[in-house]
Amino acid sequence: MNAAEKQSGTGRLFVVYFCMLVIPALEVVVAYQHIGGSQKVAAMVSLAIIEALLGVLFFMHLAAEKPKFILFVAVFTLFVLATINYGWTDSFRLLVGAPFAK
Amino acid sequence: MSHADLALGGHTPAMEPSPFAIPAKKLAMWLFIISDVMTFAACLTAYGFLRNATADWPRPFQSSTVINVMVMTFILVSSSLTMLLGVRAARAGDRSAAFRWTLITLAAGVIFVLLHIRDWAVMIGEGVTLLKNPWGTGLFGGAYFAITGVELLHVIGALIAILIMGLGYRSGRYSAGDLENCGLFWQFINVVWMFVVPLVYLLNVAS
Numbered sequence: 001m002n003a004a005e006k007q008s009g010t011g012r013l014f015v016v017y018f019c020m021l022v023i024p025a026l027e028v029v030v031a032y033q034h035i036g037g038s039q040k041v042a043a044m045v046s047l048a049i050i051e052a053l054l055g056v057l058f059f060m061h062l063a064a065e066k067p068k069f070i071l072f073v074a075v076f077t078l079f080v081l082a083t084i085n086y087g088w089t090d091s092f093r094l095l096v097g098a099p100f101a102k
Numbered sequence: 103m104s105h106a107d108l109a110l111g112g113h114t115p116a117m118e119p120s121p122f123a124i125p126a127k128k129l130a131m132w133l134f135i136i137s138d139v140m141t142f143a144a145c146l147t148a149y150g151f152l153r154n155a156t157a158d159w160p161r162p163f164q165s166s167t168v169i170n171v172m173v174m175t176f177i178l179v180s181s182s183l184t185m186l187l188g189v190r191a192a193r194a195g196d197r198s199a200a201f202r203w204t205l206i207t208l209a210a211g212v213i214f215v216l217l218h219i220r221d222w223a224v225m226i227g228e229g230v231t232l233l234k235n236p237w238g239t240g241l242f243g244g245a246y247f248a249i250t251g252v253e254l255l256h257v258i259g260a261l262i263a264i265l266i267m268g269l270g271y272r273s274g275r276y277s278a279g280d281l282e283n284c285g286l287f288w289q290f291i292n293v294v295w296m297f298v299v300p301l302v303y304l305l306n307v308a309s
Contacts, residue, residue: 031304044300069122091155
């Protein structure tokens with residue numbers, strides 16, 4: 001890596017770092033907004049996912065790896081997350097006190 | 103002994119190319135990180151389920167807690183950057199610079215742990231335990247301490263690993279690749295914190 005490449009790489013790191021500080025600040029702003037609960041959750045999770053992607057792609061250098069490896073990590077992780085989140089909507093049934101699914 | 107071994111005269115073990123063109127240690131760290139994603143995803147999803155299904159879920163976090171959490175986030179994100187700069191220095195062969203950055207990361211991590219414990223002390227002082235609290239359902243305390251406790255354990259474990267790896271790298275025992283693998287885990291903890299902050303803290307700020 002020559003000096004110019006190193007400088008641009010370091011510059012990009014600092015841009016990502018700055019973004020990763022701004023996003024939590026945005027989350028705090030969202031937290032104090034008088035909006036519906038589901039809207040707030042959607043906004044928070046979206047911001048968290050963007051920040052996490054920045055961290056994984058640039059701080060963990062996943063973007064610099066081979067495409068097959070990126071696919072490997074993405075498929076396994078997303079599949080697990082999807083299966084874990086399969087049943088949480090059942091909590092709405094519990095909220096209304098219904099004993100059985102309709 | 104395999105045919106491959108015999109073809110090589112039986113002296114050298116048959117070597118396969120590294121999968122995905124990365125070192126085996128790095129792949130192992132990524133596999134461990136993916137498995138740890140499952141742990142935290144399960145914790146946070148269970149927390150989401152409980153929170154959504156409980157009508158009297160308390161929202162106790164005052165602005166002082168939010169400020170504390172933002173300071174913790176700043177420290178953790180900054181420590182991720184310093185860890186990354188340390189790994190870069192290690193890749194460039196500058197052992198002393200790499201060790202300096204590792205020490206800075208360590209110091210930031212210790213400050214994060216202390217602020218975390220202070221946050222816990224405030225909550226316990228307000229009467230929050232694993233089973234009850236003064237505001238609403240007792241599930242809040244269990245969920246809060248479980249998720250932040252697992253995160254804290256991971257941070258402490260990672261700090262110990264970073265210390266051992268940093269000292270080992272400086273003495274020449276470990277390579278830059280080993281330091282990078284350790285750094286990967288530290289970055290992962292930072293990523294997890296990015297989900298803990300909005301879901302556990304910011305969705306429960308006092309209105």
